[in-house]
Amino acid sequence: MTSIPATGRSRTELTAELAARKGGDRDWRHGKLAVYFYWLDEELERVQQEAYLAYWTENNLGQRAYPSLKSLEDDVIAMSLGLLGGGPKAGGTFTSGGSESIFLAMMAARNRAHARRGTPRGNIVLPDSAHLTFDRAAEALGLEVRRVPVGPDFRADAVAMAARMDGDTVALVGSAPNYPFGTFDPIAELAALAAERGAWMHVDACVGGFLAPYVRRLGHDIPRFELDVPGVTSMSADIHKHGMAPKGASLLLVADAADREWHKFESRAWQRGPYAAYTTQGTRPGGAVAAAWASMNHLGDEGYLRCARLIMEAKAIITAGIEAIPGLEVLRPNDLGILVWRTTDPALDIGKVAAAMDAEGWLVGRQQQPDGVHLHLNPIHRHYAEDYVAAVSRAVTAVRGGAAARMGANERTY
Ligand SMILES: Cc1ncc(COP(=O)(O)O)c(C=O)c1O
Structure with a gap:
């Protein structure tokens, strides 16, 4: 069994061992995998590493101590809202990844339905191509998952989803695009349905958020999926995917910043004073924010x-x-x-x-x-x-x- 060494090992020795252990990993730098990583060129890599190192130990929980991190985070959210249809009321939260953004969206949907309708055990209705992280969130939040088969075009079937909704449906989900097929669900249709039934509409743009708007600009036919589609409540968009930033960077964006309150935790139930957070994390890596900010500004x-x-x-x-x-x-x-x-x-x-x-x-x-x-x-x-x-x-x-x-x-x- 490995235990903490009795005496510390040198920096050189540790660097060499890490390089040796990495030797058996798959060769992503030469395109040998098409999952898990995003890479453009060495210049962007250096921009990211330098930005991350500049904040390598700063804690983004402590924005009182590090106001610069708050300003970087605000910039990232504002730039992303500008790209993704955020109007004057829109807002957002910087998270650790798509799974956390989605967890917070489902938590907000549950809390809002509970407060407004007293929904005891809510359910979420989603196409069966939606990421399994929704099921993980639902399990933790006590929500029932209703997965509905996609149509022959691998897109959500809005009619079939409507049939699975009832008075306890707290959220409807569509992907932009989904992971298994890379297809967009009919977001406008799903959002209209959610609005009609009073459900929270979440758009999972973890993959598409920072790519789809640009693919559309190249002339490809990409349907509207952004925050300004009527009925859309929230959107997950991963900066650590096609936002081209290093890991630990995603956003939960909301069409109305007031909806952030539904995923806020706040308590005074101990001796040390009030504690409040909009994320599931406490301590948060400042480096992830700085590197996301630098990646976005470097690429433009x-x-x-x-x-x-x-x-x-x-x-x-x-x-x-x-x-x-x-x-x-x-x-x-x-x-x-x-x-x-x-x-x-x-x-x-x-x-x-x-x-x-x-x-x-x-x-x-x-x-x-x-x-x-x-x-x-x-x-x-x-x-x-x-x-x-x-x-x-x-x-x-x-x-x-x-x-x-x-x-x-x-x-x-x-
Ligand atoms: C469509 C979609 N949603 C959510 C996620 C979860 O994101 P993360 O792995 O950053 O938690 C992924 C990950 O691949 C995804 O493809």
């Missing part, structure tokens, strides 16, 4: 457009390349940089193709329902799109030639 609209262009080019190359291989197809529709490909030839087992790619060092994300391979592209994949297609082609040849290893759909899907 121009940089985000560049990211969007690289991603959509990578998707076009990968889609065309995969569909040129007999027996493979890409699922459609897919709206941003998430795509799923699968086999159309019963003699070609996707599990075996996945295993052959894994053997070459590609981290394969297996999709279930339908059985396939999932990619979530970021700008770096533009440089490796051709390599990826060539690897798929080699894997298919290996499987057609009799390669037997198989990766099941229940293995390593996330």
Whole structure:
């Protein structure tokens, strides 16, 4: 068993051991995975590292002590509201990630319904493509989850969702886009339904928040999903995804800042005076705020457009390349940089193709329902799109030639 060493080890020794331990990790810098990371170039990497280091130990709980962190956080929220349809009443909260933003939204929906309608055990209605972190939040908050199958176009079925709502429905959810298929749900339709029934409408734009507006500017057909869509109450948007910031940075944005009060915790029930927080965290890393602020200011609209262009080019190359291989197809529709490909030839087992790619060092994300391979592209994949297609082609040849290893759909899907 490992225990704390009796005497401390040197900085050099520790740095060397960390580098050695990292040696066995997957090679994300060369596009060998399409999940877990976002990277543009070395300049942005340095901007992030320097900003993070400038606040590496400052605690963002203590904004009384560190007013600069409050000003950086306010800037990040204001820039994001400007991008995502926030009007003069809108507001937001800086969180640690998509899961925390979603937890706070569901908590706010529950608390509001409880205060206004006395709802004893509320439920949330969501398409079955919505992220499982909603289920985790619901479990902790005592909410029932009602997942509704998506339509044949992999988008939420608003009519079927309406049928699952009742007087105890505290929230309706739509994704912009969802993680499994990369499709947008019909947010305007869902938000109108939520407004009509008095439910909280949450838009999960964890993936799309900082990408979709730019993909739209490039001319792609992206439906409105922003805070100014009538009926939208809140939105989760991850700066640590396509906002291109390091981990630990997401936002819960609200169309009306007064709704932040529903996810506020405040108490005086101890000896040390009042304690209040809008997040689930107490101590919060100042570095995450500084690095998010620096990433947004470094990239600017121009940089985000560049990211969007690289991603959509990578998707076009990968889609065309995969569909040129007999027996493979890409699922459609897919709206941003998430795509799923699968086999159309019963003699070609996707599990075996996945295993052959894994053997070459590609981290394969297996999709279930339908059985396939999932990619979530970021700008770096533009440089490796051709390599990826060539690897798929080699894997298919290996499987057609009799390669037997198989990766099941229940293995390593996330
Ligand atoms: C659509 C969507 N929502 C929410 C989340 C959860 O975000 P996080 O992993 O930052 O908690 C993810 C993560 O991939 C996601 O894709």
